[in-house]
Amino acid sequence: MALLCFHAHCCNSILLCLGSGFPYVACSFLGGNETDRLALLAFKAEITADPLGALNTWNESIHFCQWLGVTCGRRHQRVTAIYLDHQKLSGPISLHIGNLSFLRELSLHNNSLSHQIPPEVGRLQRLQVLFLGNNSFSGEIPPNISACTNLVNLEIFGNRFEGKIPVELGSLFKLEVLDVAKNELTGGIPSALGNLSSLIGLNVFDNRIGGSIPIALGRLTNLEHLQLAVNRLVGTIPFSIFNLSSLSLFIVLENQIRGSLPSGLGNTLPNLHFFEVGGNFLSGPIPVSISNATKLFHIGLLFNRFSGKVPPLEKLHDLQRLILAQNHLGIGEADDLSFLTSLTNTSNMIHLNLADNDFGGMLPDTISNLSINLHYLNLQRNKIVGSIPTGIGNLVNLQALRLLGNHFTSTIPADLGKLDKLQILSLSSKLHGSIPSSLGKCKMLAELRLDRNNLTGNLRNVEELDVSENMLVGNVPSDLGSCVKLRLLYMEGNKLWGILPSSLSKLRGVVPKKGIFGNATAVFVLGNKKLCGGLALVVLCFLYLCWPKKITKVSSFRFLENSFMKLSYQSLHKATDSFSPANLIGVGSFGSVYKGVIDQGKKVVAVKVLNLHFRGAAKSFIAECKALKMIKHRNLVKILTACSSIDFHGNDFKALVYEFMVNGSLKEWLHQNGNEYDGHKELRNLSLLQRLNIAIDVASALDYLHHHCLKPIVHCDLKPSNVLLDDEMVGHVGDFGLARFLPEELWQSSSIGIRGSVGYAAPEYGMGNEVSTFGDVYSYGILILEIFTRKRPTDNAFNDSATLHNFAKMALPEQGASIADPTLFQQSENGEASSGINKTTNQNSIEGQRIEECLISILKVGITCSEELLRDRPAMNEVVAQLHVIKNTLLGGITAL
Numbered sequence: 086m087a088l089l090c091f092h093a094h095c096c097n098s099i100l101l102c103l104g105s106g107f108p109y110v111a112c113s114f115l116g117g118n119e120t121d122r123l124a125l126l127a128f129k130a131e132i133t134a135d136p137l138g139a140l141n142t143w144n145e146s147i148h149f150c151q152w153l154g155v156t157c158g159r160r161h162q163r164v165t166a167i168y169l170d171h172q173k174l175s176g177p178i179s180l181h182i183g184n185l186s187f188l189r190e191l192s193l194h195n196n197s198l199s200h201q202i203p204p205e206v207g208r209l210q211r212l213q214v215l216f217l218g219n220n221s222f223s224g225e226i227p228p229n230i231s232a233c234t235n236l237v238n239l240e241i242f243g244n245r246f247e248g249k250i251p252v253e254l255g256s257l258f259k260l261e262v263l264d265v266a267k268n269e270l271t272g273g274i275p276s277a278l279g280n281l282s283s284l285i286g287l288n289v290f291d292n293r294i295g296g297s298i299p300i301a302l303g304r305l306t307n308l309e310h311l312q313l314a315v316n317r318l319v320g321t322i323p324f325s326i327f328n329l330s331s332l333s334l335f336i337v338l339e340n341q342i343r344g345s346l347p348s349g350l351g352n353t354l355p356n357l358h359f360f361e362v363g364g365n366f367l368s369g370p371i372p373v374s375i376s377n378a379t380k381l382f383h384i385g386l387l388f389n390r391f392s393g394k395v396p397p398l399e400k401l402h403d404l405q406r407l408i409l410a411q412n413h414l415g416i417g418e419a420d421d422l423s424f425l426t427s428l429t430n431t432s433n434m435i436h437l438n439l440a441d442n443d444f445g446g447m448l449p450d451t452i453s454n455l456s457i458n459l460h461y462l463n464l465q466r467n468k469i470v471g472s473i474p475t476g477i478g479n480l481v482n483l484q485a486l487r488l489l490g491n492h493f494t495s496t497i498p499a500d501l502g503k504l505d506k507l508q509i510l511s512l513s514s515k516l517h518g519s520i521p522s523s524l525g526k527c528k529m530l531a532e533l534r535l536d537r538n539n540l541t542g543n544l545r546n547v548e549e550l551d552v553s554e555n556m557l558v559g560n561v562p563s564d565l566g567s568c569v570k571l572r573l574l575y576m577e578g579n580k581l582w583g584i585l586p587s588s589l590s591k592l593r594g595v596v597p598k599k600g601i602f603g604n605a606t607a608v609f610v611l612g613n614k615k616l617c618g619g620l621a622l623v624v625l626c627f628l629y630l631c632w633p634k635k636i637t638k639v640s641s642f643r644f645l646e647n648s649f650m651k652l653s654y655q656s657l658h659k660a661t662d663s664f665s666p667a668n669l670i671g672v673g674s675f676g677s678v679y680k681g682v683i684d685q686g687k688k689v690v691a692v693k694v695l696n697l698h699f700r701g702a703a704k705s706f707i708a709e710c711k712a713l714k715m716i717k718h719r720n721l722v723k724i725l726t727a728c729s730s731i732d733f734h735g736n737d738f739k740a741l742v743y744e745f746m747v748n749g750s751l752k753e754w755l756h757q758n759g760n761e762y763d764g765h766k767e768l769r770n771l772s773l774l775q776r777l778n779i780a781i782d783v784a785s786a787l788d789y790l791h792h793h794c795l796k797p798i799v800h801c802d803l804k805p806s807n808v809l810l811d812d813e814m815v816g817h818v819g820d821f822g823l824a825r826f827l828p829e830e831l832w833q834s835s836s837i838g839i840r841g842s843v844g845y846a847a848p849e850y851g852m853g854n855e856v857s858t859f860g861d862v863y864s865y866g867i868l869i870l871e872i873f874t875r876k877r878p879t880d881n882a883f884n885d886s887a888t889l890h891n892f893a894k895m896a897l898p899e900q901g902a903s904i905a906d907p908t909l910f911q912q913s914e915n916g917e918a919s920s921g922i923n924k925t926t927n928q929n930s931i932e933g934q935r936i937e938e939c940l941i942s943i944l945k946v947g948i949t950c951s952e953e954l955l956r957d958r959p960a961m962n963e964v965v966a967q968l969h970v971i972k973n974t975l976l977g978g979i980t981a982l
């Protein structure tokens with residue numbers, strides 16, 4: 086299809102004409118603004134590298150509103166948004182950007198853009214979103230960004246900004262998110278930020294910001310996320326911060342903060358969800374009131390100077406991670422660990438680390454009643470006495486159990502053999518007796534440290550065995566020979582003799598070089614005098630590993646670096662009125678959708694609760710959601726946030742939160758009458774123009790997903806219920822990208838119905854073909870036919886051979902638009918046809934013929950898209966171009982009259 090174009094500078098508009106290969110030759114004036122076009126060209130001119138060809142479409146042959154990444158207002162054809170994320174663009178941002186006076190969103194996240202942000206950005210009075218994260222911008226943050234008084238999101242993390250956070254930013258009263266994480270900012274946090282009365286999130290993570298936390302931040306009554314980690318903050322946490330009752334995430338990890346926590350903390354911060362103050366100089370007791378902050382999910386106090394007894398935590402039902410290691414907690418008394426009993430109702434607990442404290446007394450038997458979900462339990466280097474409770478074997482999901490460096494004096498409970506997911510077990514202590522053979526059942530065990538005990542016995546299925554400094558006597562257990570997975574063996578300091586099992590020779594030379602073993606000090610230790618090398622040629626070289634005494638590098642907490650805010654299960658539970666059926670607005674292949682209200686009733690959202698019951702789905706979920714959130718297009722339903730949590734029954738809970746579309750789905754508009762009021766059914770009718778606009782909206786969204794994202798994104802389930810309409814009846818495609826949450830295996834089996842819905846799924850999917858963008862084109866074709874005929878592909882009239890596609894194909898061209906939805910031709914009372922075209926003429930007029938021809942062209946597009954053979958279907962960018970021409974013909978003709 087050849088596009089033949091002229092450009093008319095003088096009249097501020099572009100004449101778009103279409104040549105052969107298409108039924109129409111249409112010409113039309115599109116609105117536009119020369120200033121915007123020049124500014125965009127100036128932007129392009131400054132880009133020094135565009136390896137992905139993102140700006141290839143930015144040329145004279147098409148109107149700038151159709152350039153990749155450019156969004157215009159429908160009425161004025163002024164540039165309202167630029168989205169060019171992930172395009173590997175290099176070079177500076179042109180100062181002419183300041184001429185795009187209608188710009189509301191500038192999103193250039195994750196490119197290689199450099200130099201300073203031009204101060205002209207301050208001229209963008211309408212700017213709401215400035216998203217420049219993960220680039221190479223340098224210099225100072227221009228203070229006159231503060232002139233963008235409508236700014237809501239200012240996200241410039243991951244650059245090389247230096248200097249101070251401008252005080253002037255304090256005047257951005259609408260600012261909700263300020264994210265300057267991962268830069269080289271110095272100076273302090275300006276007190277003026279306390280004036281940002283709308284601020285919800287402040288992130289200065291990983292800079293070189295010094296000074297103290299301003300008291301003025303205590304005025305940010307809407308603040309939910311305060312992320313100050315990895316800086317050089319000194320002083321104490323101002324009391325005012327502890328009065329921010331909406332605060333849900335508070336992180337000051339790795340600073341130089343002193344002082345203690347206020348006793349009322351749990352009462353004044355009722356919404357606290359994530360509390361991380363590790364790596365500071367905080368001291369004093371853990372406030373007893375902490376148990377009143379019942380939403381707590383993470384408590385991180387690692388590497389501070391907290392002391393005293395740990396208070397009972399029984400109200401923290403949602404707690405998943407309790408990290409108290411490397412403090413001075415416990416007073417060496419018998420009931421030091423009684424708080425563990427209070428955690429037995431905390432059924433979501435996954436990670437419990439009490440290492441390197443002064444906890445004394447015995448390990449309470451109730452430890453066996455801790456959450457079954459517990460993966461990690463570390464009590465090492467405390468002063469715990471007595472025996473290891475046998476019930477510990479109930480914690481069947483434990484992957485790491487570290488008890489070394491205590492004063493346990495018992496046998497190793499055979500129960501430990503029940504922990505068949507255990508990978509790390511360290512028990513070095515004063516244990517005696519035999520090593521229970523049941524330990525051999527711990528099939529995943531990769532590290533076992535039993536040194537400095539008085540143990541005897543044998544083991545299997547162990548990759549690394551440390552029985553050094555024990556009282557192992559007698560023959561080297563021949564069973565060791567069956568430890569086929571054994572990679573490392575420490576047995577120095579025993580009284581072993583005899584002949585080494587021949588299979589041990591497999592150990593020779595196996596010296597791991599990676600990870601924590603990277604700095605192993607190699608020592609040849611065979612401290613068992615009587616142990617003879619029975620195998621003449623075997624020289625056993627064992628390693629004594631310097632166990633890393635260093636604390637886990639606290640910076641590994643950087644997982645919260647992003648501003649992608651997660652909502653908790655509880656908040657969504659509340660937002661949807663406990664997922665009440667009254668709020669259920671749809672059920673789809675991926676899950677159910679509920680209407681919900683968040684932000685204290687201020688924001689209506691759609692909450693999609695996903696049913697992802699497969700392994701692997703969990704791991705990548707948030708990362709994938711972040712990636713999905715970056716996929717922005719005016720015709721895609723916007724993802725606001727995601728939630729990955731555990732519900733009140735302990736089941737995995739995953740949800741995506743979308744902006745709410747007031748006009749519901751296209752399905753309702755095509756096939757359902759509106760609500761019944763007083764017995765009258767409100768007739769929902771879409772005009773021809775509305776339908777065409779929606780068809781273009783959907784096509785544009787697919788074009789974007791297929792051709793303008795980093796990797797093509799196949800929707801896989803396009804159908805009218807997935808097309809949602811906003812208050813202006815603009816179409817937005819929903820459920821995009823969800824296919825990526827499904828593991829590969831599931832794609833192989835078509836039975837699950839995830840390759841689309843009956844009637845809309847491409848025929849090749851039924852034959853087990855791989856999913857492709859052409860599958861979406863097929864579904865789109867069916868969708869078009871449905872929109873304009875108002876017949877469903879699943880209607881009883883259709884079957885295997887008599888499909889909607891064939892029905893339309895046979896009708897054209899002779900029967901013309903007779904198959905089109907008859908309501909499109911009905912005159913309404915005021916003389917206006919529901920085609921939406923303001924005409925007074927009847928069907929026989931030129932005007933009527935034009936509409937009919939238009940309909941035929943549209944149906945043809947639908948037919949071509951839903952061709953049986955993949956290669957006969959067009960790509961979505963061609964479809965978008967064709968539909969625009971049809972629309973221009975329709976409108977052009979009308980205006981010409």
Ligand SMILES: *[C@@H]1O[C@H](CO)[C@@H](O)[C@H](O)[C@H]1NC(C)=O
Pocket residue numbers: 097117118119120121184186
């Ligand atoms: C285009 O935009 C500029 C800057 O906002 C404005 O001065 C000019 O009047 C606009 N021109 C048209 C034709 O709308």
Ligand SMILES: *[C@@H]1O[C@H](CO)[C@@H](O)[C@H](O)[C@H]1NC(C)=O
Pocket residue numbers: 120123124127181184
């Ligand atoms: C942007 O506006 C300035 C001042 O109004 C003008 O001098 C400049 O030429 C404009 N830039 C472009 C690319 O049109």
Ligand SMILES: *[C@@H]1O[C@H](CO)[C@@H](O)[C@H](O)[C@H]1NC(C)=O
Pocket residue numbers: 141142143144145146147
């Ligand atoms: C201009 O953009 C059109 C539409 O994307 C593209 O087909 C064409 O190759 C581009 N022309 C040039 C000279 O880059």
Ligand SMILES: *[C@@H]1O[C@H](CO)[C@@H](O)[C@H](O)[C@H]1NC(C)=O
Pocket residue numbers: 171172173195196712715795
């Ligand atoms: C950033 O962009 C690069 C290059 O386009 C891409 O490989 C990478 O996946 C992007 N990162 C994210 C987090 O999207």
Ligand SMILES: *[C@@H]1O[C@H](CO)[C@@H](O)[C@H](O)[C@H]1NC(C)=O
Pocket residue numbers: 195196219
């Ligand atoms: C940042 O950009 C680099 C290079 O384009 C990319 O590899 C990386 O994934 C990006 N990270 C994020 C968080 O966007």
Ligand SMILES: *[C@@H]1O[C@H](CO)[C@@H](O)[C@H](O)[C@H]1NC(C)=O
Pocket residue numbers: 349352373374375377
């Ligand atoms: C916890 O909250 C309850 C109810 O509000 C209150 O009575 C109690 O004093 C609080 N506990 C502490 C230690 O502040």
Ligand SMILES: *[C@@H]1O[C@H](CO)[C@@H](O)[C@H](O)[C@H]1NC(C)=O
Pocket residue numbers: 514515516537538539556
């Ligand atoms: C091991 O047992 C021996 C003899 O029974 C005893 O002398 C020694 O103190 C014990 N070692 C430890 C670490 O308990």
Ligand SMILES: *[C@@H]1O[C@H](CO)[C@@H](O)[C@H](O)[C@H]1NC(C)=O
Pocket residue numbers: 603604
């Ligand atoms: C091992 O540690 C020593 C001393 O701390 C250090 O000099 C050396 O670079 C380290 N080697 C590796 C491979 O990390």
Ligand SMILES: *[C@@H]1O[C@H](CO)[C@@H](O)[C@H](O)[C@H]1NC(C)=O
Pocket residue numbers: 923
């Ligand atoms: C239709 O045209 C008439 C006359 O030009 C005008 O008064 C009326 O507002 C128009 N209606 C619509 C819906 O545009």
